[in-house]
Amino acid sequence: MAKEIPDLQAEVRTGTGKGAARQARREGYVPGIVYGGGTDPVPINVDYHALLKRLKHGQFLQTLFNLKVDGHDDVRVICRGVQRDVVKDLPTHLDLMRLKRTSRIKLFIPVEFINHDKALGFRKGGTLVAVRPEVELEVTASDIPEHITVDLTDRDIGDVIHINDIDLPAGAKPTIHRNFVIANIAAPSGLLSEDEEEAEEAEEGVVDEAEAPAEAEEGDEE
Structure with a gap:
């Protein structure tokens, strides 16, 4: 059975450059870019809280997503990089790569x-x-x-x-x-404890025999 591919919701980001990216962050989004697949790159915004939840879940870079963007056909993507704030370690930008079904x-x-x-x-x-x-x-x-x-x-x-x-x-x-x-x-x-106890008892028996005094033989003088 094929693994279910999770959806990743996004919207097209109007404008490019640092100004548009800062505006997206102020509005509660993480700016990103979708590239590859033989078509032009598309700037996108992903909801900050939704992205942060997925990042905390783990293995974000190894997960295949079904990217859903209004006005565009659904496409399978995999993340190729997440930029983070150097102080807060929170996501500030992500790069998504389109995949063909044969990839x-x-x-x-x-x-x-x-x-x-x-x-x-x-x-x-x-x-x-x-x-x-x-x-x-x-x-x-x-x-x-x-x-x-x-x-x-x-x-x-x-x-x-x-x-x-x-x-x-x-x-x-x-x-x-x-x-x-x-x-x-x-x-x-x-079972492990019983084996360890038997091993310890066997070891103690060997020590006792080694330390026991030899009995006097018949005919020895007192």
Whole structure:
């Protein structure tokens, strides 16, 4: 299933230059520019509070948006830069690049774990440790997966799941060129404690034997 692409609302900015940009900021907007795609650049304004909310959500530069501007056809864009105030660290300008449906882009895709009830390790009290709840993939703009799926069937305590163990959607490939870890099944804390106690007891037994005085042999003089 293709990932749902969020909308980004904007309006055309009348006028260009620093004066028009300052006026937009006074009115509660962040000025920006949309370029690429074989058409002329378009100056835009984006609502300051809406943009700030998306920035706080994270991964703004890795998110594909459906840009909606009155009087223009919707277009898919990705942000190529956000300028910020050097003191307040708040957005002052953004650059958006138009994408064709055939464009290849890098995005973070969520990892979904399924069949928890069929995992052997969970029946023994183990827990899932998600090392990478999201994975950066190179995908086609027209076919962005909603998630990648990890099947936990028969996974046992100590099992480690790597990226090469997962069937990725057609056309998608990791941006990291090594077999990195996605998750593992960890032993329950109680089991770890018991193992540690047994190891400590065994170690103490060895020490006690080493320190115990040798018994007198028969016939030794008192």
